[in-house]
Amino acid sequence: MFRIGPYNISSRVILAPMAGVTDRPFRQLCREMGAGLVVSEMVTADKRLWHTRKSSFRLDHRGEAEPRSIQIAGGDPEMLAEAARLNVENGAQIIDINMGCPAKKVCNKAAGSALLRDETLVEEILHAVVGAVEVPVTLKIRTGWCPDSRNGVRIAKMAQSAGIAALAVHGRTRADKYQGQAEYDTIARIRDAISIPLFANGDIDSPEKASQVLAHTGADAVMIGRAAQGRPWLLGQIDQYLRNGELRPDPTPDEQHRILRQHLDALHQFYGEYLGVRIARKHLGWYLQSCGNDQDFRQRFNQLETASDQLAAVDQYFVQRRNAA
Template sequence: MQIGQYQLRNRLIAAPMAGITDRPFRTLCYEMGAGLTVSEMMSSNPEVWASDKSRLRMVHIDEPGIRTVQIAGSVPDEMAEAARINVQNGAQIIDINMGCPAKKVNRKLAGSALLQYPELVKSILSAVVNAVEVPVTLKIRTGWDKDHQNCVEIAQLAEHCGVQALTIHGRTRACRFEGEAEYDNIRLVKQTVSIPVIANGDITNPLKARAVLDYTGADALMIGRAAQGRPWIFREIQHYLDTGELLAPLPLAEVKHLLCEHVRALHGFYGHVKGYRIARKHVSWYLQEHAPNDQFRRTFNAIEDASEQLEALEAYFENFA
C-alpha cells in the first residue's frame, strides 16, 4: 500500500491511541510487523505545545519506519500551523483526527464532533493539505450517530480536498467502543472513492483480519486495542495473510523478553518516576491471560520503583519456568 510517495511494507497499521502509542510502543509495534505506526493525538492548540506531554508525543527523525503524526483540533489555521510544526520536527505524514469519541475532545468541536459540520471539515482539510508538502490522511467514524452516518460524504469531500488515505472506524461516535464494529459502511466508502481506505474496528485476530479485508475491499487494516499487551499481533496477522496458516502462540520466554524490554524502554523514555507508572497499564495488558486472578497485577501496581518492577517481572516468570 502507498500513501503519497511512501510505500508501506505491508497493509497493517498501528492505530493512534492517546496515552498508549508513545514512542516505545510504536517502536515495538514496528519491530513486531506493523507496516506503519501513528503517534498519539497531538492537540493543535499552540498553548500546549511546550508542555512535557506534547514534547514527548512528538515524533523524531531517528524513529523507525514512516513517521506519522496525528493532530486534532477545530480551527483550520491552528491545524495548519500544527501540521507545519510537526513536519519541521520530522513528521513524514500528517493524520487528522475526526474519529475520537471522547467527550473532552468533542466538547471542543474536535474529533468525531466535526462529522456534524462538513463545511468545517472541508476548511480544516484544505488548510492542512495546503500547509504542508507531505501526505495528509484522515481518520473518521461512520458518522455522529446511527441516524447521521455521513461517512461517504466526508470521504468524497476528503478526496476532493487532497487527502491521500482515509481510515474508517466501523462505529458511530454515539457507539463509542460499545457493541460490534460494522463493515458495511467501510465497504461502501471503498466502492465510492479512489484513495486508499483503511478499515478499523474489532480486528482482533488473523482470521478476522482476512475476513474484513475480503468483505470491505479495504487497502489496509488499522489495529488498536487488540495490540495492547499483544504487539506481536501484527506478525501473526501478516503471517496468516501471506500463508493462510496460523502461527503458534508466542513462547512464554519471548513474551517475557518483549515485556521486560518494553518496560525498560518506558523507564528510559519517561524517566524512572513517570516511567514506572506508565508501565503498570502495559504490564496489566500483557499478563491478562497469564494472571487471571489479578493478584500479581495488584502487587505489581503497588511497586513505586523502576528497578523493582523489573525484579518483580523476573520473579513472576520464574514461576512458569
C-alpha cells in the same frame, strides 16, 4: 502493498493512534513486531499547549523508522494547518487528522468525531491542512455522527477531492463510542466511492477477523487499536496470515518475557523512572490479560516504585510460570 505519497507500506497492518497508549516505546515495539505503519498519539493543534510535559513526549519521535506519522487534533482550520507545518519541521513525514476520537473531552472542543456534524468545517480543515504541507496528509474518521447520520461516504469523497492521501474508518459512529459491534458495510460503501488507500478499523482482534474484514470491505489494510494492547505480537500474526494464510502461534512464555521486559525498559528510559514506572503499570495489566491474568501479581507490581524492582518482579513472575508448567 500500498502507497501513502512517496512511501511504500509493505505490511497491511497498521497500528491505530491511541491517546495514552501509542507512545514512542510502544510504536517502536509494534513496528518491530510487524506493523507496516504506526501513528502517534494525537497532538493538540493548539501549539500554546506544546510546552506541557504530555505534549513534549507526544512530539518526540526521535529514532523512529520511516515514515513517521503524527496525528493532530483540533477544530480550527488555521490552527490545524499551523500545527501540521510545525510537526513537519519537527520531522513528521505523514500528517494524520483526527476526526474519529469519540472522547467527550475532545468532542466538547469541536474536535475528533464531533467534526463529522459540520461537513463545511470538515472541508475547510482538509483543504487547509493539505495546502499547508508538502508531505502526505491522511484522515481518520468514524462512519458518521450517529446511526441516523452515517455520512462517512460523503466525508470520504470530500477527503479524496481535497487531496487526502489515505483514509482510515472506524466502523462505529460517534454516538456508538465503543459500544456494540463495529459494522463494516459503511466501510465497503466508502471503498466503492473512493480510490485512495482505505484502512478498516474496529473490533479486529485476530488474523481471521482481519482477513474477513478485508474481504468484506475491500480495504487496503486493517488498523488495529485496542487489540494490540498487551499483545503487540498480534500485528505480526495478522501480517503473516494475510500474506500466506499461516497462523503463527502466540509467543512462548520466554518470548513474552523478553518482549515485556524490552517494553518496560523502553518506558523507563523514555519517561524517566518516576513517570515510566507508573506508565508501565497499565501496560503490565494489558499483558497479563493475554498471559494468565494474574491479579495478585498485578496488585504487587502496582505497588513497586522503582524500575529495577519492576524488572526483577517480571523476571521472577516468568521463572515461577516456567516452574509451574
